Amino acid sequence: xxxxxxxxxxxxxxVLFIIFLLIGIGMYYFxxxxxxxxxxxxxxxxxxxxxxxxASVIVIPDIQCSMHSRLEPYCADTAKxxxxxxxxxxxxxxxxxxxxxxxxxxxxxxxxxxxxxxTECTPNEPEACxxxxxxxxxxxxxxxxxxxxxxxxxxxxxxxxREFGMxxxxxxxxxx
Amino acid sequence: xxxxxxxxxxxxxxxxxxxxxxxxxxxxxxxSTGPPKTPAATVSNLESNSLLTSMLRTSACExxxxxxxxxxxxxxxxxxxxxDSCEMVSKMCDDIxxxxxxxxxxxxxxxxxxxxxxxxxxxxxxxxxxRKKCLDAGKEYVTAETPIFPNIGKxxxxxxPS
Numbered sequence: 048x049x050x051x052x053x054x055x056x057x058x059x060x061x062v063l064f065i066i067f068l069l070i071g072i073g074m075y076y077f078x079x080x081x082x083x084x085x086x087x088x089x090x091x092x093x094x095x096x097x098x099x100x101x102a103s104v105i106v107i108p109d110i111q112c113s114m115h116s117r118l119e120p121y122c123a124d125t126a127k128x129x130x131x132x133x134x135x136x137x138x139x140x141x142x143x144x145x146x147x148x149x150x151x152x153x154x155x156x157x158x159x160x161x162x163x164x165x166t167e168c169t170p171n172e173p174e175a176c177x178x179x180x181x182x183x184x185x186x187x188x189x190x191x192x193x194x195x196x197x198x199x200x201x202x203x204x205x206x207x208x209r210e211f212g213m214x215x216x217x218x219x220x221x222x223x
Numbered sequence: 224x225x226x227x228x229x230x231x232x233x234x235x236x237x238x239x240x241x242x243x244x245x246x247x248x249x250x251x252x253x254x255s256t257g258p259p260k261t262p263a264a265t266v267s268n269l270e271s272n273s274l275l276t277s278m279l280r281t282s283a284c285e286x287x288x289x290x291x292x293x294x295x296x297x298x299x300x301x302x303x304x305x306x307d308s309c310e311m312v313s314k315m316c317d318d319i320x321x322x323x324x325x326x327x328x329x330x331x332x333x334x335x336x337x338x339x340x341x342x343x344x345x346x347x348x349x350x351x352x353x354r355k356k357c358l359d360a361g362k363e364y365v366t367a368e369t370p371i372f373p374n375i376g377k378x379x380x381x382x383x384p385s
């Protein structure tokens with residue numbers, strides 16, 4: 048092979064090398080951005096899921112309050128909240144969808160005593176407490192994941208006193 | 224027959240076209256699969272409707288809810304639950320809103336709440352020029368209204384979701 052041929056071949060190899068290098072870099076950035084975008088999509092889907100859940104949790108018969116056989120909108124029966132925790136329904140609510148969720152009803156008005164603010168309401172302690180956790184993912188399932196909370200005001204019905212208070216339904220989503 | 228040099232140039236051209244096509248397809252795919260956005264107004268509307276409905280039904284004392292107290296105040300019935308009905312309405316609204324939205328109603332407010340009954344404003348919370356400030360900041364202005372039946376008045380909640 049003459050000298051000119053060798054130079055042309057080297058030139059071709061150089062061009063091919065640069066082209067493959069560019070393709071490689073392009074693919075790397077494309078896949079990196081794809082992964083990031085996918086994570087953003089998951090977060091967005093989770094938020095949409097949580098938004099829908101804010102409206103749908105409150106109309107579940109196991110939670111919604113009824114007066115004179117009529118279902119009340121945006122109202123949770125505190126007696127029902129005591130018993131739905133860790134039930135199959137609660138588990139389905141928290142685990143359904145794109146990501147795991149923590150579902151909590153918080154007492155807001157009348158304001159609970161400061162010492163009871165974070166205290167969980169249970170069948171043994173339905174009064175001196177501040178919140179009802181319907182579902183909470185296991186710590187191992189949410190370890191290292193970012194959380195975001197969405198909430199909406201709701202009525203809380205106390206059937207023993209036949210009174211309505213105000214509360215907040217909080218849904219925390221966990222995404223990686 | 225063409226020279227080898229000319230053939231090499233054609234191959235290069237073909238490669239450039241293929242690369243360009245790959246880049247265009249990649250950009251198109253990444254743009255077409257954008258995530259669906261949650262409209263701030265949807266969450267805001269849900270929040271407003273839920274707040275206004277829940278507030279009206281909140282018990283003031285046994286057998287009397289906030290809606291009854293508002294009605295008493297608008298009809299100038301002084302006594303409700305052994306207290307001045309209008310004072311009780313103001314106190315209850317203020318307590319509920321402060322407990323629910325401690326940050327939103329702190330100055331500068333991110334919300335405005337107005338309760339009107341019997342043709343007069345019974346209670347309001349939040350900056351008076353809230354709407355102007357929201358629109359000046361280029362944000363979306365959302366308002367929700369709940370009537371108090373029978374033709375007693377209305378509750379208006381203005382929001383500026385970010």
